[in-house]
Amino acid sequence: MPLETESRAQIRALISEFRPNHGDLLAAMHRVQHEYGYLSREAMEVIGEQLHLFAAQVYGAASYYEEFRFEPPAAVDIRWCSGPACRARNGGGIRDAILATLRVPMDGQTEDGRVGIRLGQCIGTCELAPQVWIEERATHTNEVVGELNAAKAIKIARALRDGATAREVLGQEVLRG
């Protein structure tokens, strides 16, 4: 068993309530990701020890889901809605515009880690189609920006890329016009 370091002890404490064969794996992974932003190799090992699973099993499960990450997340994610009501109003153009602005693939992030784009699924706020959600980790912001078009999406992506915070972007006049 690997040496018990301080960071391992911290992770272990975080998930101490979870038990093997009890349907706790998803909850444990969510807990760790909420705290650290992603699942490190070390975290997956500790989760495995706690739940009596091989780290490979933990990784195997985690990698199956869209939500779990293995690298630190961007400071702000633009979550792009891939649903039909959004797509009917140039949702695809909005996606391509953001990707081109940030010069990253879907689920990627800028090199400085400032901003990323992630694939989102319809949450049933289609009255505001087309839309993206702005998710900022530090401030626990998660807000829908609706009635978008490609030009507004580019302005949002540029502002975030150039260092604006989610709050600044969400307050922008750009989003109203």
Next chain:
Amino acid sequence: MVSANPTGTPLERYEALKAPAEAAYAAWRAPERARIDVAIDTSSLANGAKATRAAIAARIAETNATVDLGQNHGYGMQWLQPLVTITFPDGAAVVYGPVKAEQAAAIVDIATGRTPATSTLAIGTVAGTREGIPSLRDHPFFALEPKTGRRLIHRLGLTDPENMQHYLGTGGYHAAARMLDRHQSPAQVRQELIDSALGGRGGGNFPAGTKWNFLATAPGDEHYVICNADEGDPGAWVNRVIMEGDPHLLIEGVLIAAYATGSKGGFIYVRDEYPLAIARLEAAVREAEAAGLLGDGVLGTSMNFELRVIRGAGAYVCGEETGLINSIQDGRGMPRVKPPFPAGSGVFFKPSNVNNVETYANAPMVVEHGAQWYLEYGTERMRGTRLFSFSGDIQRVGFMEIPFGVPLAGVIEACGGMLPGQQLKAIQSGGPLGSMLPAREVPNLSMENAPFSALDALMGGGGIVFLGDQVCTIHMAEMFTQFVEEESCGRCTTCHGGNQRQTEIIRRTIAGDGRHEDRHNLALIDRTLQFSNCVHGQFSPKIVRNTLRFFSDEYERHSAGRTCDALECEGLIRFRVTNQSDPRLAEAQDICPTAAVIGGPGARSVDDALCIRCGACTDVAPNALVREAKPATPRMVAIG
């Protein structure tokens, strides 16, 4: 917090919970001073309800207004969010919307009586009357809802979903308490369900009571009830509405199922995308435990029932029941081969029952009012009412509870018809494994499975998207092929590989490279996919099949004709500068994310090789550039 009564029969214990709750709810409905309830749900929050609430709170503080501030769930009219309800001391309640932060002062003034209740923002009354304001029920959006009022979602807008007293005070948990008081045996409950003909709301319409019988008669005494709240179909959010709007209703439904099937444990598996539903359900479960309605010795009986809320993590096929079960038990949420069905081997390999949120949520009604009452609405094949969410290019986006069988044409009318300047082109139902039907079939469609199945279509789990004539169906089909490809779990080569091929062909067609043999190959892929293990693979070619059948001309225009009339398909369109002197052209050049607008003033043009067809330039300068059909380029023909 509601706390448990330590003695008495189940009904006595229940009455002890209910009496104070009823009083509290009555006081809430006819408050001493006016109260403003801001709808707090996923839709209202997206529309700025938090800012509205903060502005109202600030205004109340500023003006020392003798008004309280509370919350409820929206009524279904999502296009009018944020919705706000004012309840006056006489018990009259008026719904207003959309109430943005800027309207906070006006709302507070109405609540204090400084200005009359009639305002341009007034939509209708939900309780009592107010001169000059119609009843909300008379709004055309609700024309198809049961005349006697909503059944499944009757609490929405009239309770605070985070207040258990409101659930108890409106008769909640009575069905469960009476049942536990030996009013009905488990077998009687199951029979009532069978008599009501309640069908599974996940899409299949399988009789819930019959499924409960499978579990009740399964061997062993470790049984589980599982609630499928994965709601993965884009455009469907009806389960969300129940969980956010009336979480205890779902809990009571699952509790009834547990009693009827002899289950000691239960899981509600909620998709990760619904954090508010998860939070409200988790809080409601804790409250129900504290009230003695869950946990050991439910209402003093020998029934033990532990209910857990599981948070999914974004995988569509976890909505398939065996995928869901695998996901709960520490693994990859991959669907497996059936049989065994969940009643034979479910979670932790123990007999289990999987039902949709809305299926369980109907159970309290059936148990409370009996099968006969339940059968009043619906059709021969599909009984009762169901929730639908309507979206797309209609005037009124939202959800409603309607009896099965109402004509689709009526639905479109209730939704206010299409947006100005648009004609209905396609009806997308049943999610990515569902269908796409043309507008001309509207007269043949009503809201139940049979007329959809007759057209090789699927009504599905409650989401219907109406697409206007600006939409290209080939382009839309690509969205779904990509979805089913990405969400394939990878177990079957048919599904995993077949969907990749299907997407490639549709993509190539969009890129302007359709081939004569594509139709034949798509049919082959279709046939192959039918042999996949689960319904995901089996139904994944459905939308393309529908498209080729019902939008055959449009497909041929793309494939052979190299033309996208809706001007959406990337390879068949281009952007071109049409007005050099438009001052906005410079702005267009600036916004272009790929620097495809080249040249200086007076000589700007779009470099087609750089252009990604995002449309940002025409967003900012609609009169300076056009999106247009790409002129046909002569194709290379091999000579030899």
